[in-house]
Amino acid sequence: MQSIQANSYPIHFNEKGYEAINLHLKENKYSNLFIIVDSNTNEFCLPHFLPVLETDLIIEIIEFDCGEENKNIETCVQIWKVLTELGADRKSLIINLGGGVVTDLGGFVASTFKRGVDFIHVPTTLLAMVDASVGGKNGVDLGNLKNQIGVINVPKMVLIDTQYLETVPQNEMRSGLAEMLKHGLIYDKEYWEQFLDLKTIDFADFDVLIYRSVEIKNEIVLQDPTEKNIRKALNFGHTLGHAIESYFLENDNKTTLLHGEAIAVGMILESYLSLHKKLINIEEYSQIKSSIKAIYTDIVFEENDIKPILELLIHDKKNEYGNIQFALIEGIGKIKINQMVENELILKAFQDYKS
Incomplete structure (x- = not known):
């Protein structure tokens, strides 16, 4: 290669x-x-x-x-x-x-x-x-x-x-796969579509998919090495995903999540935000939600979990002047950065995830 x-x-x-x-x-x-x-x-x-x-x-x-x-x-x-x-x-x-x-x-x-x-x-x-x-x-x-x-x-x-x-164990492989899915969702619709049916993937030729994923991340980073602009696209799924990962890490009564497991949830939640900000349509959202849920086990959120997760959002590195900013998808394969989202919509995203 x-x-x-x-x-x-x-x-x-x-x-x-x-x-x-x-x-x-x-x-x-x-x-x-x-x-x-x-x-x-x-x-x-x-x-x-x-x-x-x-x-x-x-x-x-x-x-x-x-x-x-x-x-x-x-x-x-x-x-x-x-x-x-x-x-x-x-x-x-x-x-x-x-x-x-x-x-x-x-x-x-x-x-x-x-x-x-x-x-x-x-x-x-x-x-x-x-x-x-x-x-x-x-x-x-x-x-x-x-x-x-x-x-x-x-x-x-x-x-x-x-x-x-x-x-590498299978759960760790799935964790890495989440970032590959993200690369398709934010940058390359055709790449995303290759993962819609995992049964059709030739894992003997998995190197090609890994290569493309590295290529996508590198192309984005080359445009913005210090994350002042378009590199923020790589944070899709991570604003909520990191908060979920941190919350499960600090709570002894929760099973610690792998990074990709938390990011998979984050991508579904932030796709819901994209839907309600009219950046994607319902068909695109349904495809994203069903495809990711087919790969990853659902994470159980109790009612008293959501508030502390939302409180952790303020520590996200993309935030400026105390405002929480999201990188959302604008159609599969495109991104829109610096998006403000109110807590009420985030709560609805969690409700929809559980449904």
Whole structure:
């Protein structure tokens, strides 16, 4: 597959990526090499990755516990301390091998350690391949609030090897699929339509769908690297989705949702908002709702869940001057950003979701 040129860094696929990493290691005089993994990727992905590296550098592995609950500043502090103890300097290279938590956190660690060291992303989950590792966003959660602390800083390259997906459970695959569905809804109607009947998808050729998803996100980010305008389109489904994800994360009596599970709900809810702002028609909304519900298990919302979810919306990063702003779809394949929505309509969206 042909590499994709992002904003000052390349995205390589499969074998070409390993060739690129080894060439990068050869051409740059790094002092040492650190690979950040979580407990899952240390066990399942590192044994595949290490043998393909061609370098005489001493390689140090830094592992932290897997899970969104560990994507916080405390984990960063621990990793910064380990880097310091192991002699990391400005000429060190960090490779982040893992899912979205690893690439988000590892990119933030690298971007801030000694005011920034080089890093490379090697995403190992579908979600990280099509979303988290592409675009230069790095960061951590603040308590239960998603991605409140972070920077936009690009890696030296991204390596997408779809062999790692063989280690990913089905629920994690569905989580990543939500971002692919989003890319179709906001940018490419034909791409969205390929997912209307999952039985017809040839998963042996899934690489092509992943490639297109990365291409869509990259095309949007290239137009607006720092999210001042059209990049906000990528937040479709995320304004409510992140609030739902945060609420379920902080409540012990709720089962923690995967990112894509929350975003799937968010896309249905925000499609309802699009419908009632006359941006899509009822046929389009029905297609979106039924297609997403066919893939994802319904999330149960009690009456007393909705108010605290709405209260979390004020922390969404797109908000300006205290106003909650949505990126809504204007027909399938198009987007309209900076849309204000009153709480009464959001409540109706939740009622419709439950119906």
